[in-house]
Amino acid sequence: MGGKGSGGYREKASQNNPMNISATGGNGQSGKNYTGFGYSKNKEINEQKGGARMQGPVAPPAMPDIQAAPTSVAPTGTPSRLMSMSSLEELEPTGLPTSDGVDVGRGRGSEALPNNFNPDFRPMENAELIAKYLPDLINAARVENAPDSYKRLVNKLKGML
Amino acid sequence: MQWQENTFFDHLDKFGNSLGAENFGIAFCLSTVNWESTQDRDAFIKSLTGIDAANDSTSNFNPGSVVK
Numbered sequence A: 001m002g003g004k005g006s007g008g009y010r011e012k013a014s015q016n017n018p019m020n021i022s023a024t025g026g027n028g029q030s031g032k033n034y035t036g037f038g039y040s041k042n043k044e045i046n047e048q049k050g051g052a053r054m055q056g057p058v059a060p061p062a063m064p065d066i067q068a069a070p071t072s073v074a075p076t077g078t079p080s081r082l083m084s085m086s087s088l089e090e091l092e093p094t095g096l097p098t099s100d101g102v103d104v105g106r107g108r109g110s111e112a113l114p115n116n117f118n119p120d121f122r123p124m125e126n127a128e129l130i131a132k133y134l135p136d137l138i139n140a141a142r143v144e145n146a147p148d149s150y151k152r153l154v155n156k157l158k159g160m161l
Numbered sequence B: 001m002q003w004q005e006n007t008f009f010d011h012l013d014k015f016g017n018s019l020g021a022e023n024f025g026i027a028f029c030l031s032t033v034n035w036e037s038t039q040d041r042d043a044f045i046k047s048l049t050g051i052d053a054a055n056d057s058t059s060n061f062n063p064g065s066v067v068k
Helices: A041-049 A123-141 A148-160 B008-019 B021-031 B038-049
Strands: none
Touching: A123 A148, A123 B008, A123 B021, A148 B008, A148 B021, B008 B021, B008 B038
């Protein structure tokens, strides 16, 4: 018995063991009905077996093709991702534009913000930073061809101390 | 030594004037970013503030002020 040449169904063979799980996510092995569970559970489990097959491999979401996007080309010759940033005027799922609540773009301006909303300017931290770097900023303002806008900024910073 | 574009001070000029001196801390941090190009930086500023920093030629600089 069970020697060479024997065949047929063998209950304890691995392919007939319902507890074996395919590592590659196959659809199961024998197709036989499961038995040995508690009373009234066998039918339930066997019904579940046919109901939920392994999902096939899911393709990763397509990445935006930066070559195809309407980008400009930076002086370095590489396409710029920032140039293809979405507009502030795009609609959010709420139906309001992204710029709603700020004073630029579509939508309501800052008047839509709560009355007690104050922008966090962090004046103490700013003052520390300005005091620390102002000498260097002033030196840079004395560089040849320094733009007026920069000098104006440095003067403002001096006035904030 | 000459003023050069796409440097920290150039970035600080654009961010500082776009965001305002009261936001100097944010402008300072954004200026330390290694921007790929000035176009990239200006596009970022425009998306943030709506101000076209690249064409912002308005100047109310007071030549009689301290820094010349």
